Amino acid sequence: MSDLTQAPPTQAPRPTQLRTALGRVRGSGSAKSGVQHWWGQRVTSLALLPLTFWFMLSLASSAGLTHAEAVAWIGQPLNAVLLLAMIGLTFHHIAAGLQVVIEDYAHVEWIKMASVLAVKAACALLALTATLAVLRIAI
Amino acid sequence: MAGRRSDGTPVRRPLSPHLQVYDMLQMTSALSISHRITGVAWSIGSIVMVWWLAAAASGPEAFATVQWFLGSFVGIIFLMGLTATVWFHTLAGIRHLIWDAGHGYDMPSVYRSGWMVLIGTAVLTVLTWLLLLISW
Numbered sequence: 001m002s003d004l005t006q007a008p009p010t011q012a013p014r015p016t017q018l019r020t021a022l023g024r025v026r027g028s029g030s031a032k033s034g035v036q037h038w039w040g041q042r043v044t045s046l047a048l049l050p051l052t053f054w055f056m057l058s059l060a061s062s063a064g065l066t067h068a069e070a071v072a073w074i075g076q077p078l079n080a081v082l083l084l085a086m087i088g089l090t091f092h093h094i095a096a097g098l099q100v101v102i103e104d105y106a107h108v109e110w111i112k113m114a115s116v117l118a119v120k121a122a123c124a125l126l127a128l129t130a131t132l133a134v135l136r137i138a139i
Numbered sequence: 140m141a142g143r144r145s146d147g148t149p150v151r152r153p154l155s156p157h158l159q160v161y162d163m164l165q166m167t168s169a170l171s172i173s174h175r176i177t178g179v180a181w182s183i184g185s186i187v188m189v190w191w192l193a194a195a196a197s198g199p200e201a202f203a204t205v206q207w208f209l210g211s212f213v214g215i216i217f218l219m220g221l222t223a224t225v226w227f228h229t230l231a232g233i234r235h236l237i238w239d240a241g242h243g244y245d246m247p248s249v250y251r252s253g254w255m256v257l258i259g260t261a262v263l264t265v266l267t268w269l270l271l272l273i274s275w
């Protein structure tokens with residue numbers, strides 16, 4: 001903000017952008033937050049890439065599992081760890097993605113806010129349910 | 140977009156172009172909206188993954204119910220659609236990550252990567268179901 005007062009006295013400068021230097025450094029715009037949401041979506045998508053291939057391959061090669069076989073597979077420590085990682089990342093990624101979709105199409109503020117909060121609540125509960133299921137089998 | 144200044148006076152900000160300016164039959168816009176649609180569809184499909192895990196933890200009877208559903212006609216159609224959805228969103232997601240890294244923005248590259256996503260989705264979906272049928 002002090003940029004304006006430091007301009008040469010002969011000519012009033014026309015500010016080319018309205019963000020403060022501090023805001024620019026922090027990556028924060030008028031939304032008071034920076035690129036965390038965008039970056040989080042990319043990081044979770046990168047982490048989910050190998051997990052998706054692993055999970056799809058595992059499921060495709062084990063169709064028609066009996067309950068005992070499924071429990072044995074989920075209970076293997078490596079599978080359990082990868083499942084837990086996938087559950088957390090999946091629902092983080094889903095919540096972030098659906099939030100953007102809602103923000104693009106919902107224009108009434110309270111509907112937008114209620115929908116985003118409902119999606120986040122649903123994602124949290126689904127993630128906890130899946131996590132509890134894996135832990136119950138694996139521990 | 141309607142908004143208000145800090146003194147309360149209304150301000151109408153310019154809007155970015157919306158659906159009406161796009162030809163939805165173009166590869167570029169069609170794949171763009173498909174990435175979003177498959178993302179939403181996969182989100183819904185993930186509920187079945189939670190059901191499957193919770194059923195496995197809960198016992199043989201609950202697990203038999205979910206396996207019965209997934210093996211039924213509706214279940215198999217659902218799983219086939221979900222398989223294509225998963226591979227499309229995964230491959231289109233890789234395409235987006237490459238764009239985010241700053242590559243592949245010229246039109247020939249955009250069309251080439253678009254076709255790679257479509258063909259890759261078909262190939263991976265068929266391979267997944269071949270593997271599934273062989274292991275069944």
